[in-house]
Structures are given as C-alpha cells and as structure tokens.
Amino acid sequence: MAATTADGSKVVGGGEKSNVDEESKMITLFSSDGERFEVTQEAAAMSQTIHHMMEDGCVDDEGVHLPNVGSSILAMVIEYCNRHVASPDEKEDIRSFDAGFVNVEHHTLFDIIRAANYLDVKELMDLCCQTVADSIKSKSVEEIRELFGIVNDFTPEEEAEIRKENQWAFE
Amino acid sequence: MAAGAAAGHGGEDRLNGLHDDLLHQIISHLPFTDAARTSVLASPWRHLWRSTPLAIDDAHLPVPARATSAVTGFLADHPGPFVTVRLRHCRLASLDPNWPRLLAGKGTQELALHNKDGKVHPYPARLPAEILRCASLRCLSLAFWVFPGGGDIILPQLRVLELINIYISKEDLRSLLASSPVLHTLTVRGAFWNYQKRKRFHLRSQSLRCVVLGLSGVEHFEVTDAPVLESLILKEQPAAGCDDGGRINIACTPKLRILGYLEPRVHTLQIAGNVIRSDTVASPSVVVPGLKILALRVNFRVLREVKMLASFLRCFPNIDTLHIESALHDPSAIHYGVTREQHAELWQEASALKCSISHLKRMVFHKFRGHPNEIEFLKFIATDAHELESLLLVPLKGSFTSAAQVNEIIDKLDCPQFLAWASKVLIVSPKMDIARNLHKASDLSINDPFCY
Numbered sequence: 169m170a171a172t173t174a175d176g177s178k179v180v181g182g183g184e185k186s187n188v189d190e191e192s193k194m195i196t197l198f199s200s201d202g203e204r205f206e207v208t209q210e211a212a213a214m215s216q217t218i219h220h221m222m223e224d225g226c227v228d229d230e231g232v233h234l235p236n237v238g239s240s241i242l243a244m245v246i247e248y249c250n251r252h253v254a255s256p257d258e259k260e261d262i263r264s265f266d267a268g269f270v271n272v273e274h275h276t277l278f279d280i281i282r283a284a285n286y287l288d289v290k291e292l293m294d295l296c297c298q299t300v301a302d303s304i305k306s307k308s309v310e311e312i313r314e315l316f317g318i319v320n321d322f323t324p325e326e327e328a329e330i331r332k333e334n335q336w337a338f339e
Numbered sequence: 340m341a342a343g344a345a346a347g348h349g350g351e352d353r354l355n356g357l358h359d360d361l362l363h364q365i366i367s368h369l370p371f372t373d374a375a376r377t378s379v380l381a382s383p384w385r386h387l388w389r390s391t392p393l394a395i396d397d398a399h400l401p402v403p404a405r406a407t408s409a410v411t412g413f414l415a416d417h418p419g420p421f422v423t424v425r426l427r428h429c430r431l432a433s434l435d436p437n438w439p440r441l442l443a444g445k446g447t448q449e450l451a452l453h454n455k456d457g458k459v460h461p462y463p464a465r466l467p468a469e470i471l472r473c474a475s476l477r478c479l480s481l482a483f484w485v486f487p488g489g490g491d492i493i494l495p496q497l498r499v500l501e502l503i504n505i506y507i508s509k510e511d512l513r514s515l516l517a518s519s520p521v522l523h524t525l526t527v528r529g530a531f532w533n534y535q536k537r538k539r540f541h542l543r544s545q546s547l548r549c550v551v552l553g554l555s556g557v558e559h560f561e562v563t564d565a566p567v568l569e570s571l572i573l574k575e576q577p578a579a580g581c582d583d584g585g586r587i588n589i590a591c592t593p594k595l596r597i598l599g600y601l602e603p604r605v606h607t608l609q610i611a612g613n614v615i616r617s618d619t620v621a622s623p624s625v626v627v628p629g630l631k632i633l634a635l636r637v638n639f640r641v642l643r644e645v646k647m648l649a650s651f652l653r654c655f656p657n658i659d660t661l662h663i664e665s666a667l668h669d670p671s672a673i674h675y676g677v678t679r680e681q682h683a684e685l686w687q688e689a690s691a692l693k694c695s696i697s698h699l700k701r702m703v704f705h706k707f708r709g710h711p712n713e714i715e716f717l718k719f720i721a722t723d724a725h726e727l728e729s730l731l732l733v734p735l736k737g738s739f740t741s742a743a744q745v746n747e748i749i750d751k752l753d754c755p756q757f758l759a760w761a762s763k764v765l766i767v768s769p770k771m772d773i774a775r776n777l778h779k780a781s782d783l784s785i786n787d788p789f790c791y
Contacts, residue, residue, distance in 0.1 A: 278357055281357070281361055281364075281365075282357070282358075282361070285358075285360070285361060285364075293364065294368075297361075297364045297365045297367075297368050298368045300365045300368075301365050301366075301368035301369045301373075302368075304365070304369060304373060304377075305369065305370065305373050309376065309379055309380060312377070312380060313380055313381070316357075316380075318380050318381045318384070319381060320380070320381055321381050321382050322379070322381065322382060327379055330378055330379045330385065331379060333378075333416075334375045334376070334378055334379075334412070334416065335412070336372075336375075336412040336413065337371075337372045337373075337375035337376050337378075337412075337413075338376065338379075
C-alpha cells in the first residue's frame with residue numbers, strides 16, 4: 169500500500185506493521201533518478217549491501233543513495249522485501265506473490281536481477297534467475313537468442329562443430 | 340550490440356547489459372543439458388557453462404540418453420565444481436569405466452548414486468572405491484551396491500549418509516563410520532546383509548546425532564557408545580507373521596531424546612544390558628531419564644503388549660510427547676485376548692505402580708478405532724497425566740465418518756475426567772495421519788519427527 173505524503177514523497181508501507189511501533193524504524197532510500205523511498209529497517213536489511221552499511225554505521229540521517237537503481241525497479245524491489253518480511257511463514261501466500269511478481273517483461277526481469285545483484289538480495293536473485301532459467305529450459309536455441317537479443321556470430325561450420333562436441337546435450 | 344566486439348573475459352557488459360556473473364547465476368539454475376546447450380548461442384557463450392558450478396541430475400536427461408554415455412561426456416567436458424550430482428536413473432554399468440574418477444575430482448558436495456542395474460541382478464555391482472575418497476562430500480546417498488571393502492575411506496566432510504540395500508560387512512561399516520568424523524545423520528534401509536549368519540547391526544559413533552533404520556531381517560540392533568546420539572528411529576514395520584523383530588540394545592547414549600516406533604509384539608528392548616520385561620520395575624539402571632519423545636505400536640487386545648507398554652512408560656519417566664499407534668490388526672492374537680475388566684485393572688495397577696507419565700505434555704493416538712481397550716488406556720492417561728496439554732486422536736481411515744461419532748463414544752464413557760478434558764482433545768482427520776516420512780525422520784531441525 170502506497171500513500172503519498174504532503175511533500176510528495178512516496179511512503180511504501182510494511183504490511184501490517186504499525187508506524188508507531190518502536191522497532192520499525194524507517195530508513196530513506198534514493199533511487200538513481202532522485203526519488204525518495206521510506207522503508208522499514210527490517211525490509212531494507214534484506215539487502216545485504218544496505219544491511220552492512222547500517223551495521224557499519226555508514227547510513228546518516230539523509231539516507232542511502234542508490235545510483236545504480238532506477239525508481240521503478242527500486243519500488244519493485246522494496247515491494248518484494250516488504251512482502252517477505254511481513255509474513256515470512258505463510259508459504260502458500262508468498263509462493264503466489266512470487267509467481268505474480270516475476271510475471272513481467274523479460275527486460276524488467278533483467279533490470280530486477282541487476283538491482284538485486286547490486287543490492288545483494290539473495291532470495292530475489294534466486295527467484296529471478298530461476299525464472300529466467302525456466303524460460304530458457306523450454307526454448308530452442310533460436311528462441312533463446314531472440315529472448316536475450318543474442319547475435320549468432322558462429323559460422324555454420326563452427327556451430328556444427330560445437331553441436332558435435334557436446335553431442336550428448338543436443339540429442 | 341555487436342557480440343563480436345565483446346572480448347572473452349568476464350569484466351564486460353554484454354547482451355542486454357547482463358554481466359557474466361549474472362549469466363553464470365542464470366546458467367547455474369539450468370539442468371545440465373540445457374546449460375551445455377548455451378554453448379552454441381554465440382561465441383561469448385561458448386565456454387560460459389563450463390565455468391559455472393552446475394548440478395547434475397540424470398532425471399533431466401531425455402530417456403534414451405540415460406542408457407548412453409551422456410553422463411560421461413558431461414563429466415569429461417566440465418571441469419567442475421559440481422555441487423550436486425544425482426545419478427539415480429542411468430545404467431551406471433554402461434557408462435565409460437572412467438566415470439568414478441571423472442566424478443571424484445570435481446568438488447562434489449552432494450552425491451546420490453542409485454544403481455538401477457542393481458535391482459535386476461541377484462548381486463549388485465561393486466561400488467567404485469574412488470567414491471569413498473571424494474573428500475569434498477557432505478551428503479552421500481547410495482543404493483544397490485556392494486560395498487568395496489578393504490580400501491582407504493576418506494570422507495572428512497561427510498555429514499549425512501544414506502545406505503539403501505547395500506551389502507556391507509560389519510567391519511566395513513565400522514570402518515566407514517570411523518572414517519567419517521563429522522557424520523551426524525545416518526539412514527540405513529532395505530535388505531541388509533552382512534557376511535555373518537547372525538544378522539547383527541552394531542552402531543558406534545562419536546558424531547552421530549540421528550539414526551534412521553528401516554531394516555528387515557536383522558535380529559540384533561546394537562547402539563552403544565554414541566555420546567551425542569539424540570534420535571533413533573525404526574521405520575520398518577516388521578511383517579505381520581513375524582514374531583521376532585529383533586532385540587534392540589541401547590547403551591551409553593546419554594543424549595538420546597527420541598525413540599520409536601517400538602513394537603512390543605516383536606521388539607525386545609535392552610537398556611545397558613538389562614532386558615525390559617513386562618514386570619520390570621523402574622530402577623536407575625533401566626531408566627532412560629533423557630528420553631523425551633517416544634513412539635510405540637501396540638495391539639491393545641493383547642495383554643502382554645499392554646503390559647509391555649506400561650513397562651516402557653516406567654522406563655522412560657520423563658517423556659513429554661507420546662505417540663501411540665493402535666495395531667489391532669492381528670486376528671490370530673484373539674486367543675490372548677484380554678477383557679475390558681482386565682484391561683481396566685491393569686491400568687489401575689499401573690497407576691499404583693507409579694507408572695509415571697506425570698511429565699507428559701502431548702500425546703498423539705494414531706489409528707484410533709474406538710475399541711474399548713483403547714478407551715481404557717485413554718482413561719488412564721486422563722487420570723495420571725496431570726500436565727497434559729494436548730491429545731490428538733487420529734482415527735483409522737474408514738473407522739469413523741465424523742468427529743461427532745468419536746465424541747459420542749467418549750461421552751458415553753461416563754468418565755468425569757474426560758469431560759473436563761473436552762477442550763484438550765482434538766480429533767484430527769485421517770488424511771493427516773501421514774505415513775512415516777523418511778525425510779522428516781532424518782531432519783535434525785524438526786523437533787518431533789513422528790508428527791506432521
């Protein structure tokens with residue numbers, strides 16, 4: 169649930185947690201395009217990168233700048249983290265949330281992978297990489313090339329040679 | 340984006356801006372055959388898969404290839420490391436004979452080798468000895484092999500071991516345990532032969548915490564000198580006609596916390612040299628004070644078994660969780676049959692003998708049929724288990740059509756304690772009565788392996 173406060177910054181809430189709760193201290197994150205996000209420390213700590221910064225006392229009152237992550241992707245990552253800290257035990261719900269979460273365009277998925285890698289959110293990385301892997305699994309080589317925008321720079325002879333080299337994989 | 344302009348090393352962005360590291364991560368989630376196929380996508384991809392740690396599972400091979408040297412081809416081509424290798428479907432006998440050596444050097448941590456051929460012939464093949472020198476192994480599962488005795492065994496990291504239908508001698512088993520200094524979980528299942536006639540299974544280990552045994556044909560189980568053993572689980576249900584499921588001898592297991600399923604019909608329990616009989620009196624030498632969770636399978640129609648149940652309860656005075664499975668199956672036992680009055684008397688005596696279940700907090704009664712003798716037992720629990728917090732009754736499938744029926748039976752008993760107890764008793768639907776799940780049994784992180 170996102171509410172817009174008086175100064176226009178987005179507040180992305182942490183599920184059922186009450187803002188009055190002492191323990192859900194907030195931390196501010198800035199995306200590469202200057203947008204401001206308020207997140208609970210608990211959710212932010214899912215990012216090992218941010219977690220280490222908090223532990224090392226490198227986070228000042230202003231917040232954390234994330235020059236490598238754009239606002240739309242950061243919003244998604246935050247949504248993921250909020251959902252996962254809110255009710256970590258409800259496995260069924262989380263599974264269906266995750267399934268819906270990764271149901272996006274591939275280039276968005278790649279962006280999330282980059283962001284999750286930079287922010288070091290292992291669960292999100294695994295989820296997205298598995299999703300990409302699953303979509304590779306069922307495709308032919310040509311289809312995979314199209315998916316990744318890969319240009320085939322092999323000559324037909326080279327390609328045949330590789331197929332022969334790993335013949336057991338191409339059966 | 341000209342792929343040709345990308346150099347071969349991993350520092351550059353390529354292809355939708357995904358760094359090599361990220362591509363490695365994606366490839367590592369692929370089955371090994373798909374991972375190898377990425378080699379033909381474009382020149383920068385040619386060798387990526389080889390430098391990605393992969394999991395091999397032959398369940399991913401298309402069926403005909405399981406019989407071929409696909410696996411050998413892969414083992415030869417990929418330098419490793421292979422974190423997980425599961426070969427459970429291939430005909431291992433038809434692989435290139437180099438396969439064990441190719442596998443052994445690749446840093447495998449989790450290995451499952453199930454010799455499918457072993458099921459067909461009277462004697463399975465000999466396990467290649469190189470497997471036992473794979474020093475990186477942390478989890479090993481072997482099925483249908485003859486254990487190669489006499490050689491070196493180097494398994495310094497092995498934590499979890501599963502032996503299914505393995506021919507192994509007593510000495511080799513001892514040697515295997517001695518060479519696995521950090522082994523904490525051992526599962527041994529299936530037909531088990533050693534080379535001696537008296538089928539004896541002796542376990543001794545400084546590191547084992549959990550042992551799961553599903554063995555038929557063993558007459559004598561001994562678990563001695565296992566200072567950190569917490570959990571001993573017997574999975575195999577002895578055959579219906581079988582009268583002797585063996586003697587179980589436990590000694591020097593100060594941390595033993597979980598034991599079951601014991602079956603008084605066939606098991607004879609011996610604690611530190613003292614055989615527990617139906618008239619055994621609790622004394623320091625037979626009492627196991629550390630045991631917390633006990634599971635027993637009892638035929639409530641047979642007096643001897645019921646007396647043994649009482650005896651066991653005397654020997655384990657501090658249990659907080661009791662699982663009872665009602666095994667009213669053997670119709671031939673009817674001539675040992677005990678009347679309800681005898682039953683009631685028995686439990687009154689047991690009460691007097693301070694058959695102590697005063698610490699019992701939780702009881703689960705599996706395959707409840709509403710038999711009068713089962714009810715007598717429940718009455719005993721109701722009177723003596725002062726600290727009981729919950730009782731789960733899991734009805735035998737087909738016995739009752741609704742919880743209301745069970746409640747009716749309990750109401751008719753006219754037992755005042757039960758009425759007070761109404762809130763503590765929970766009737767559970769039979770489909771929750773899970774068949775003993777092997778995975779749960781050997782999972783050390785689960786508090787009560789007999790529960791769902």
